[in-house]
Amino acid sequence: MKNKLSAFTLAETLIVLAIIGVVAAMTIPTLVQNYKERETVTRLKKAYSIISQAYQLAIAENGTPDTWGLNTSQSNFYDEEEWSEPDRSSSSRTKIVNILSKYMKHNKINTVKGDKETSKGEYSIYLNDGTKFYNFYVDHAVWGTNDGDNGSNCSANYGTSKALQTGCFSFFVDLNGDNEPNEGGKDRFKFLATKFGIIPSGAREVAEDYSWSFKKQCLNSDEKDSCTGWVIENENMDYLHCDDLSWDGKHKCD
Numbered sequence: 001m002k003n004k005l006s007a008f009t010l011a012e013t014l015i016v017l018a019i020i021g022v023v024a025a026m027t028i029p030t031l032v033q034n035y036k037e038r039e040t041v042t043r044l045k046k047a048y049s050i051i052s053q054a055y056q057l058a059i060a061e062n063g064t065p066d067t068w069g070l071n072t073s074q075s076n077f078y079d080e081e082e083w084s085e086p087d088r089s090s091s092s093r094t095k096i097v098n099i100l101s102k103y104m105k106h107n108k109i110n111t112v113k114g115d116k117e118t119s120k121g122e123y124s125i126y127l128n129d130g131t132k133f134y135n136f137y138v139d140h141a142v143w144g145t146n147d148g149d150n151g152s153n154c155s156a157n158y159g160t161s162k163a164l165q166t167g168c169f170s171f172f173v174d175l176n177g178d179n180e181p182n183e184g185g186k187d188r189f190k191f192l193a194t195k196f197g198i199i200p201s202g203a204r205e206v207a208e209d210y211s212w213s214f215k216k217q218c219l220n221s222d223e224k225d226s227c228t229g230w231v232i233e234n235e236n237m238d239y240l241h242c243d244d245l246s247w248d249g250k251h252k253c254d
Helices: 010-062 087-101 214-219 225-234
Strands: 106-110 124-127 132-137 167-174 188-194 197-200
Touching (some): 010 167, 010 188, 010 197, 087 106, 188 225, 197 225, 214 225
Antiparallel strands (some): 124 132, 132 167, 167 188, 188 197
């Protein structure tokens, strides 16, 4: 007696393919998102390493920024129509770009003064891979925790640690240059330059009540520019997916 061969019917095959399609539609976006976030973590850590090394070399050859002859920057925080940046501020920010770029393998620099700060960013250094360091800003009192025009002498108050009490200037990195989305915590991240080195904004040592803390300018903010320290230390971007993270508690979403 011959054995009968069994096979799937066309209807059964179509049902299986439909199920596979549904599962793929549910899982592929998550997999892609996870991959992009891991790539962002890697690129941010690389950018942090590059700027930190360049900064230390700049200090070794030129002294700390309080000896660079900088003046406090100005910014259009209130969108004043007639605002324009003072020449003395422009000169200082150009000086920072020129000094740091000497110690970085870069594609180009930009020191053009504009009418306002923009997401495309004046005063910028573009690396060969498209990463952009920009908006070098010599801090002053408008940031809330500072007291007077103190960034030029590296005494801006960024936090409670010894290093954070010697703030000189802040700046941003955009990991994909001028390309979208140009959003804090996604492709744009903030750093703080002190007399002791570069510190990621929102780092663990920045107290919660400071403007640049993880809680204030990442977890509880739409801009999320101070998620930098979290990404570098915890190697995740889970602040985009849950709001109950903390340095002393939960470090990943469930």
